[in-house]
Amino acid sequence: MARLIRTEKEVEGRYTEQWIVVEEDPLDRWPEGPLEVVGRPAARVDGLQRARGEARYTADLALPGMLHAAVLRSPHAHARVRRLDFAPALEAPGVRAAVGPGDCDVLVEEAGYQGAPVAALAADTFSEAQAALARVGVEWEVLEPLLDPDEAVSRGELIEEASRYERGDVERGLAEADVVVEAEYRTATVLHNALETHQAVCEWEGDELTVYISTQWIWGVRKDVAKRLGLPPDKVRVVCEYMGGGFGAKIDPGDHTYLAAELARRTGRPVRCALTRREENLASGNRHATVQRLRAGAKADGTLTALEGEFTMAVGWDGFVSSTAGPMKMLYGCENVRTVELGAKLTTGPNDAFRAPGFVEGTFGLERLLDELAAKLELDPLELRRRNGADADPVDGRPFSAKNLAECYRRAEPHWARRGEVRARSEGPWRRGVGLASQVWYGGGGPPSYAWVRVGSDGRATVLTAMQDIGTGTRTAMAQIAAEELGLPLERLSVSLGDSSRGPYAAISAGSSTTPSMGPAVRAAAADAARQIVEIAAQRFEVEERVLSLRGGRVVSEDGKSWALEDVTGLLEDGQILGKGSRGPNPAGMRVLTFGVQVAEVAVDVETGEVRVERIAAIHDVGRVVNPLGASSQVEGGIIQGIGHTLSEQRLLDPGSGRALTVTLDAYKLPTIADVPEIVTELLDVPDGHLTSLGSKGLGEPPIIPTAAAIANAIRDATGADVRSLPITREEMLRALREARERAYAL
């Protein structure tokens, strides 16, 4: 029976309550460990298509008659349009339409950041559109930029009201402490720079709009576009079959989609609006910079008595204040905690979600602080963390659905024990050391999410669901789950996804939620189909249902008899077995979180400030692992992105004008393959016994969270220098080394 319940929904750490209809999830839990298909390494089902260039991304789409949009963006950090004259641009070759403020509500007259969209036009080719842009007459009134987050806070320029949190009595906790440490940590603004830039192609057919878009959430785009354009949602079809990366910045439709839709409406032609790499670096979201003023107190035995943090975030002209205080509230069982989060409104590009927003930044501060505390206490940093574990959610006392952080620490021991040998390999100017940092994050997913499974007379099965695979390999994971339930080899599964008109509602791919949201729905749909196959086989072969199961592509009876699946489904000729499934509720009253620890080994050239990350061991608990191969590549991707933020990536602005200086990939320095260390991935692979019939959590975000702190802590181990600011460029490393030398002389 369908059941109506009120449930808590979490995305990226933000909770909302909502009504949902759930079907019971009566499936037995699978046993722990690798099964026939689930839990075994599987190459990507679409790997060859991607490698051969056959996979069609939004960027590959060329519809007949398609026009190309170019967007006039503010060259100033803060300016007002005094006058806008399209006439010369409309006469330029190939130009079909132009829109300005008032024509489409994403276009603004007051530009609050460099790159804010002011006007757009559509032409036959992209170069014609770009050439015509230069002919738009525009007169700017340049206004004062505001770039410094502390200054914005002191002026009261906040994105939203300060977020305050307090438990216990911090003053008392500090008074009771034997040791108090206090420091200021900083992280830089960093950019997603997905391989595929933000883009959409919009096409109207009558009053129906099709949006081809590089997105992390087909259904969110459908809902937002329908609402903004005043259309019934069923008149909006959203398609994203292959996607070249999002990292959090491709959840909303974005300005480009609304511009393409409006220009398509005006011209009666499909219109592509794709950001260039430079636009991508200006106006497609970022991880906001932070300033973290932190304090910790502890007893001589390491028991934390107080944690306190003031977090200032350089949010931008718009955006959201990500929960940088989250790790301080959630990671340790400290009784006295006080945090305040301030989101500065600046004349810079709006931030957007970026792979564990807030927690990456906050973990850098907190886990550096814990290491400084361990040094002052003369306590082993791993032991300090062990002594402060939380047995229940420290914020509201809820039990965890599962928490195996202690086991992660145990598995970290052999890596941590390498530090004597690693340090001993220091030679000449190169000093080596080992550091670690813990991780807490969400990742439980949730309802609603649906899937269908179709089994044909040829004994092949297709999973249909209008979810998206944003490049993480969920297409493969869903095929594995359905194959397991249907007792089919993986190669007899297909997955049809990426089109809102071709399957049921599916969850967002953000907040490490795709597998835990969609996996149980796919399993339920496959189980529904499997049940029907067994029922049909029982009738056809005159055996009892309870003695039948599906294994190895066959219907197998307990007495040893078996029939090929196609001998059962083949009876139906053109008929099909149709299974449907939905995601059940999350465990009531429980906190579903992911945990882990990373151990980094670094080498530092103390004369030139060069930092080389030599090895990272990543031990994470994300419940059942569906595809160990896909999972390890998620871990590697997270760590590599983390190394970029730690060592080389930062968006730099001209302090006078507020214009961005690092808008190309030679200036904005992502890590290259030569910067990638040895990465050792260890996943506990223990199903969460309270979370769905699958017991899986998400893995997209956890691996990037502790990387920066683990590296910085390893640098301290190697050199005695405290790095408190990201990225750890040569100048920052040399500054910290100089500070450490001066401290040593002073003693």
Place this chain on the structure above:
Amino acid sequence: MSARTLSRPASLEALDETAVPLAGGTDLVPLVRDGLVEAETLVDVRSLLPRGVEPGGIGIGAGTTLADLERSGEVPDALREACRLAASPQLRAMGTIGGNLLQATRCWYWRLAFPCYLHGGDRCHAREGEHREHAIFAVEPCASAHPSDPAAALLALGAVVETTRRRLPLAELYRLPTEDDRRLTTLAGGELILRLRLEEPDASVYLKAMDRQRWSFPLVGVAAARYGEETRLALAGVAPIPWALGSPADLDAATPLPGTAYKVDIARALVGRALAAVR
């Protein structure tokens, strides 16, 4: 791209003074695309430029790619290493040594067309702005940093440049900008580098500090070449032009900006290592 056409001249000597020659194009094409080089016509000189390394009193054709040089057994270690540590394999496969010596600065203000001193404006935006990648010598009136690794190596190796019109020491190919002439080279319009000549050193080395392990311009590059008792030093990434260093002590005369002081520390360490390596 503002350039409309590509012409193929009969000879290199006949180029007129407004000609914009195209060889590897790895720097020129982006500059034309970004409107930083205005050219109605690009002159394709690739097939006319000498390419390859002539051994014994080494001669290097200007059309020799960096990839050719990093694989050559004929060129001194400093040059080979400077080529190997430059750019990416794709760029090295296209980029020529002649073009590499003439590449424009990576100064973000210049690249983003701020009206800076080098563009003919009245001030250097980097001096009061973001300048962590900028100069420690000759920071006035323009604090840009020369990005070529091979240029520093060739300067230490005492390379002589043969152009379509003259022979000159590499050091004389470069000039600091002045009030009435903002150019950073002495090459005349239509003049092309044809060949480089250098003497085999007894030992040479190139060391480079960058923001990541590969595909990054030098924060500091140090070339050292020893000829008998004499060792010559040259630096990349520290001045608007490749910078010859008379002695390690000359680093004391550096005049870094607040954000480039760290480069002096790096240069000191790398100069010490380079001298030890060629000893």
